[in-house]
Amino acid sequence: MKTVTLTVNNRPHTLTPSPERTLLDVLREDLGLTGAKRGCDAGECGACTVLLNGKPVNSCLVLAVELSGAAVVTIEGLGGPDGLDRLQQSFIDNFALQCGYCTPGMILMGKALLMQNPHPTEAEVKEFISGNLCRCTGYENIVKAIMAVAGGGEGNG
Amino acid sequence: MFAYHEPQSLAEVTSLLTAYGESARILAGGTDLLVQMRKGRQQPHHLLNIKTVSGLEQIAATEDSVEIGAAVTLGEGERFLAAYPEYGVLRQAMHSVASVQIRHRATLAGNLCNASPAADTVPALVVLGAKIKIHGARGDRLVPVERFITGPGRTVLLTGEVVSAVVLPRPESGSRGVYLRKARRPSLDLATASAAVFAAGGAWRIALGAVAPTVVRVREAERLLAREGLSAATAAEAARLARAEAKPITDVRGTAEYRRELVAALVEQALLALGEEGARP
Ligand SMILES: Cc1cc2nc3c(=O)[nH]c(=O)nc-3n(C[C@H](O)[C@H](O)[C@H](O)COP(=O)(O)OP(=O)(O)OC[C@H]3O[C@@H](n4cnc5c(N)ncnc54)[C@H](O)[C@@H]3O)c2cc1C
Numbered sequence: 001m002k003t004v005t006l007t008v009n010n011r012p013h014t015l016t017p018s019p020e021r022t023l024l025d026v027l028r029e030d031l032g033l034t035g036a037k038r039g040c041d042a043g044e045c046g047a048c049t050v051l052l053n054g055k056p057v058n059s060c061l062v063l064a065v066e067l068s069g070a071a072v073v074t075i076e077g078l079g080g081p082d083g084l085d086r087l088q089q090s091f092i093d094n095f096a097l098q099c100g101y102c103t104p105g106m107i108l109m110g111k112a113l114l115m116q117n118p119h120p121t122e123a124e125v126k127e128f129i130s131g132n133l134c135r136c137t138g139y140e141n142i143v144k145a146i147m148a149v150a151g152g153g154e155g156n157g
Numbered sequence: 158m159f160a161y162h163e164p165q166s167l168a169e170v171t172s173l174l175t176a177y178g179e180s181a182r183i184l185a186g187g188t189d190l191l192v193q194m195r196k197g198r199q200q201p202h203h204l205l206n207i208k209t210v211s212g213l214e215q216i217a218a219t220e221d222s223v224e225i226g227a228a229v230t231l232g233e234g235e236r237f238l239a240a241y242p243e244y245g246v247l248r249q250a251m252h253s254v255a256s257v258q259i260r261h262r263a264t265l266a267g268n269l270c271n272a273s274p275a276a277d278t279v280p281a282l283v284v285l286g287a288k289i290k291i292h293g294a295r296g297d298r299l300v301p302v303e304r305f306i307t308g309p310g311r312t313v314l315l316t317g318e319v320v321s322a323v324v325l326p327r328p329e330s331g332s333r334g335v336y337l338r339k340a341r342r343p344s345l346d347l348a349t350a351s352a353a354v355f356a357a358g359g360a361w362r363i364a365l366g367a368v369a370p371t372v373v374r375v376r377e378a379e380r381l382l383a384r385e386g387l388s389a390a391t392a393a394e395a396a397r398l399a400r401a402e403a404k405p406i407t408d409v410r411g412t413a414e415y416r417r418e419l420v421a422a423l424v425e426q427a428l429l430a431l432g433e434e435g436a437r438p
């Protein structure tokens with residue numbers, strides 16, 4: 001079986017996943033990183049979103065065997081010894097979550113957007129997160145939480 | 158269970174495809190294939206990752222064409238085409254696929270090869286007159302996109318053949334196009350109906366998506382616009398001709414009657430939008 005070397009949240013890992021296993025399977029079942037959630041397993045809900053080489057993808061639609069040399073960032077990779085990432089804190093401050101199932105994906109989408117466009121409009125935020133479903137919040141506070149950081153300078157994650 | 162392969166060249170892809178026949182599938186972004194496998198609709202024994210073939214991740218722009226490699230994602234394509242307003246119709250179509258996350262994985266070639274009647278990029282590729290570059294045991298061949306897809310899920314690809322690139326001819330300067338689609342929600346849903354319109358010099362092309370087994374051209378409307386130019390009246394007449402050309406089905410996304418009305422409205426709106434953009438009628 002093929003051996004794959006990749007980094008997850010800057011830590012190197014060597015894996016030999018069987019070919020049908022996805023990045024989401026490996027994160028949750030082998031690496032103990034359960035931040036990325038399994039919602040639909042079909043690319044439709046965004047709960048499994050992670051950053052792959054800096055870009056958000058649905059980890060349920062990426063085979064782990066494909067990831068030689070890849071750099072993966074999950075929600076566990078945000079923040080640091082000094083505390084939460086500013087966007088994480090903003091989600092708390094703006095009441096942008098209820099059950100929290102969509103939250104890791106939403107926050108990583110916010111990070112990805114702000115990396116490529118530090119000052120998005122509200123419409124741009126809404127469009128960017130349109131591949132992420134939330135059953136609870138009605139989205140308003142999620143958009144507010146991202147806009148609050150967009151207005152206020154650089155994040156620390 | 159399947160075996161996973163990382164071919165390094167098109168020749169290797171072709172020899173693997175020839176050896177394994179129907180039990181092999183090419184894996185590009187996997188956004189169609191992996192979902193179909195999970196639903197049990199495809200059960201390949203061999204997956205060949207096309208993204209490991211060197212060179213296919215490139216976009217080559219020359220004086221005559223822009224060639225988009227088979228491993229180029231929709232997201233990368235969108236960004237590249239931002240510098241080419243004449244290809245705006247394709248850029249809009251790429252942008253309307255699924256979500257940011259999917260567009261970072263899904264390829265243009267995969268959208269085409271999956272051959273869904275609702276695939277967003279196909280009507281845009283049709284109005285641009287795109288050609289599909291195919292590699293096989295006997296070398297390369299070029300097939301016009303309109304002849305590439307033969308029915309839902311069916312293409313002209315023969316055993317051992319693989320798409321290496323999508324080739325866009327360079328339209329004359331000042332050419333402009335518009336792609337419009339309507340779905341039940343703006344993201345993550347296939348189009349209920351879609352329309353691509355394109356004006357190059359005095360010539361027009363109109364193609365409809367999701368209203369027939371394959372994309373349909375509305376040639377009578379194209380001739381009318383070439384003859385009489387774009388006006389509110391000819392846009393309305395083109396819409397009427399599009400409604401007549403559509404052969405839609407009824408499914409969860411809409412009834413056949415609704416689709417016919419919808420596609421007519423999309424054609425009219427797309428033409429009027431193009432008129433406002435100031436394209437030469
Ligand atoms: C949630 C969701 C929403 C979606 N929404 C849309 C939408 O709005 N509009 C839309 O058009 N599509 C949509 N899709 C479908 C899909 O994302 C696109 O069709 C995508 O472009 C497929 O590209 P891929 O690279 O992922 O293809 P893959 O899944 O890797 O391949 C698709 C098929 O083409 C074959 N293939 C791929 N590359 C080649 C090649 N080079 N040569 C020969 N055969 C090849 C594969 O073997 C497979 O049969 C959606 C999918 C999902 C999961």
Ligand code: FES
Nearest residue numbers: 039040041046060
């Ligand atoms: S679990 Fe991956 S998109 Fe829903």
Ligand code: FES
Nearest residue numbers: 098102134135136
């Ligand atoms: S907070 Fe519950 S799904 Fe978004």
